[in-house]
Amino acid sequence: MEKCKDCHAEHVETYSRWKYSRNFRILEMRGKDRDPECLRCHTTGYGKPGGFVDIEKTPDMKNVQCEACHGPASLHVDALLQLVHLHVSSQAHAIPRTEHSSCPVSSLYQQS
Numbered sequence: 001m002e003k004c005k006d007c008h009a010e011h012v013e014t015y016s017r018w019k020y021s022r023n024f025r026i027l028e029m030r031g032k033d034r035d036p037e038c039l040r041c042h043t044t045g046y047g048k049p050g051g052f053v054d055i056e057k058t059p060d061m062k063n064v065q066c067e068a069c070h071g072p073a074s075l076h077v078d079a080l081l082q083l084v085h086l087h088v089s090s091q092a093h094a095i096p097r098t099e100h101s102s103c104p105v106s107s108l109y110q111q112s
Contacts (some may be wrong), residue, residue: 004066016060024055024062044068 005012023042023045027033033055036046044065045051050072052061 001060001064003076008066020064023064045072 001012001015024033027035027038027042032033032038039046039052041064043052043063044061044067046061052058
């Protein structure tokens with residue numbers, strides 16, 4: 001979530017008020033915080049590479065988070081990097097000033 005906040009602060013703030021942003025506590029209260037059947041829906045990426053393992057090893061992956069619906073952040077970042085490469089290659093390093101100039105990805109334009 002912290003990395004998502006870099007570019008999507010408004011969405012992360014809205015998410016933090018959403019009831020599902022804290023739904024793992026229900027499992028803990030019911031003693032189901034290690035039940036695979038429950039973890040599939042009450043965590044992000046359970047049973048998948050880089051996903052929730054347990055509260056000790058991957059506490060940042062508890063609850064329903066951005067990646068639960070939008071897929072792994074690594075794919076999102078990789079797609080952006082591919083767009084940056086295509087843009088830089090096709091525009092001969094012309095860097096337009098946009099509303100995204102404060103986005104961490106924009107620094108990649110300037111480094112190329």
